[in-house]
Amino acid sequence: xxxxxxxxxxxxxxxxxxxxxxxxxxxxxxxxxxxxxxxxxxxxxxxxxxxxxxxxxxxxxxxxxxxxxxxxxxxxxxxxxxxxxxxxxxxxxxxxxxxxxxxxxxxxxxxxxxxxxxxxxxxxxxxxxxxxxxxxxxxxxxxxxxxxxxxxxxxxxxxxxxxxxxxxxxxxxxxxxxxxxxxxxxxxxxxxxxxxxxxxxxxxxxxxxxxxxxxxxxxxxxxxxxxxxxxxxxxxxxxxxxxxxxxxxxxxxxxxxxxxxxxxxxxxxxxxxxxxxxxxxxxxxxxxxxxxxxxxxxxxxxxxxxxxxxxxxxxxxxxxxxxxxxxxxxx
Amino acid sequence: xxxxxxxxxxxxxxxxxxxxxxxxxxxxxxxxxxxxxxxxxxxxxxxxxxxxxxxxxxxxxxxxxxxxxxxxxxxxxxxxxxxxxxxxxxxxxxxxxxxxxxxxxxxxxxxxxxxxxxxxxxxxxxxxxxxxxxxxxxxxxxxxxxxxxxxxxxxxxxxxxxxxx
Numbered sequence: 467x468x469x470x471x472x473x474x475x476x477x478x479x480x481x482x483x484x485x486x487x488x489x490x491x492x493x494x495x496x497x498x499x500x501x502x503x504x505x506x507x508x509x510x511x512x513x514x515x516x517x518x519x520x521x522x523x524x525x526x527x528x529x530x531x532x533x534x535x536x537x538x539x540x541x542x543x544x545x546x547x548x549x550x551x552x553x554x555x556x557x558x559x560x561x562x563x564x565x566x567x568x569x570x571x572x573x574x575x576x577x578x579x580x581x582x583x584x585x586x587x588x589x590x591x592x593x594x595x596x597x598x599x600x601x602x603x604x605x606x607x608x609x610x611x612x613x614x615x616x617x618x619x620x621x622x623x624x625x626x627x628x629x630x631x632x633x634x635x636x637x638x639x640x641x642x643x644x645x646x647x648x649x650x651x652x653x654x655x656x657x658x659x660x661x662x663x664x665x666x667x668x669x670x671x672x673x674x675x676x677x678x679x680x681x682x683x684x685x686x687x688x689x690x691x692x693x694x695x696x697x698x699x700x701x702x703x704x705x706x707x708x709x710x711x712x713x714x715x716x717x718x719x720x721x722x723x724x725x726x727x728x729x730x731x732x733x734x735x736x737x738x739x740x741x742x743x744x745x746x747x748x749x750x751x752x753x754x755x756x757x758x759x760x761x762x763x764x765x766x767x768x769x770x771x772x773x774x775x776x777x778x779x780x781x782x783x784x785x786x787x788x789x790x791x792x793x794x795x796x797x
Numbered sequence: 798x799x800x801x802x803x804x805x806x807x808x809x810x811x812x813x814x815x816x817x818x819x820x821x822x823x824x825x826x827x828x829x830x831x832x833x834x835x836x837x838x839x840x841x842x843x844x845x846x847x848x849x850x851x852x853x854x855x856x857x858x859x860x861x862x863x864x865x866x867x868x869x870x871x872x873x874x875x876x877x878x879x880x881x882x883x884x885x886x887x888x889x890x891x892x893x894x895x896x897x898x899x900x901x902x903x904x905x906x907x908x909x910x911x912x913x914x915x916x917x918x919x920x921x922x923x924x925x926x927x928x929x930x931x932x933x934x935x936x937x938x939x940x941x942x943x944x945x946x947x948x949x950x951x952x953x954x955x956x957x958x959x960x961x962x
Binding site for chain 2: 758
């Protein structure tokens with residue numbers, strides 16, 4: 467092998483290796499690429515082309531692109547072995563039911579952050595329950611009203627040893643909700659007490675541009691964090707110190723996303739610092755609005771992995787989404 | 798004794814539905830098929846329907862922009878024509894009144910179809926659009942078997958909260 471051919475071989479291999487990262491991205495090891503390049507390259511000096519590396523380079527690039535497109539459009543079906551057989555789908559579902567883990571979030575929380583079972587962190591029915599109820603505009607508020615007026619009495623009947631507190635949160639631009647809260651407060655079930663109601667800025671108005679919505683989202687997150695941090699020393703009307711909310715209850719307005727995010731961060735922070743009591747670990751309960759029958763709302767899609775309990779109100783949704791729970795129409 | 802028909806557009810505006818109330822065919826089917834003599838319209842932030850149009854067909858019009866509680870209006874009505882908002886639909890179905898739901902097609906992300914379609918499949922209501930309201934009213938009059946909705950589950954939230962805490 468003369469020096470020219472040797473040089474051609476070297477450059478060609480060098481060009482080929484630039485593709486390595488692309489192949490690595492699809493899980494092909496470097497060893498395989500090296501041996502492949504050895505095979506591809508042997509006939510090349512026989513061709514004696516002026517630019518020997520180009521054709522192979524373009525070819526490999528094309529194959530990479532095609533493979534990438536196929537993998538992207540297969541939406542992870544090709545790569546995950548769990549989906550290959552229908553039986554393993556059922557096995558996974560059964561395993562989920564057995565471990566009673568309604569959300570991947572909880573499992574991650576147990577294994578990574580808390581390093582102890584979630585059961586130890588239970589609030590206990592003798593501890594005060596502080597609900598943070600996120601109200602949206604219009605339909606969401608009506609639904610939450612129906613839910614609370616139907617279930618509130620039952621809740622305060624069963625939660626006899628400790629008070630049930632409610633903090634309402636609504637969007638600042640919403641003019642009608644404060645009046646609604648006043649009305650709701652007057653026919654509140656006994657045992658319930660509305661601690662306060664807070665107006666927060668919206669993360670994104672309808673039709674707002676994406677760039678400005680980044681800043682408003684940050685603003686919304688900051689006010690949510692302020693609510694969580696200040697409520698430890700929150701002075702209410704009868705000079706009582708309320709704990710931070712331990713349950714975030716939301717049914718689908720976009721306002722609830724920053725609150726769920728902050729609740730999740732608070733929980734991780736408290737578990738890292740081993741904070742007591744257990745009520746310092748806020749849970750997220752998401753109830754999808756009854757208006758969604760076939761697909762989740764955007765808020766639902768975001769909170770699908772974050773919420774501890776994800777309730778839906780139509781069987782079609784429960785069939786489609788694994789972690790969603792369906793008990794019937796709730797509102 | 799004439800019947801009372803209640804129309805609600807929800808918290809925002811829905812000018813398509815209000816304009817449909819000035820339509821000849823709609824008014825005729827309201828008058829003939831439903832024997833309506835009082836039309837009560839909650840028209841939101843949009844304009845109210847033209848009074849002359851409705852009175853020409855021998856009906857009286859009562860209109861207001863908003864109300865804190867539509868409950869008593871819904872109880873008094875013999876037919877409810879509603880926009881496709883979840884709250885309005887569920888409240889109307891609670892009173893077990895005949896319900897015609899008009900879907901707002903001008904809303905961009907039109908997921909309002911979902912609830913109306915699902916409930917129409919279960920024969921709990923009649924779903925339609927602004928343009929086909931007149932036909933839908935006559936159709937709703939002819940097949941009057943609207944099934945009542947099964948009641949909502951009670952105590953699920955309590956159970957979930959107890960399991961979580």
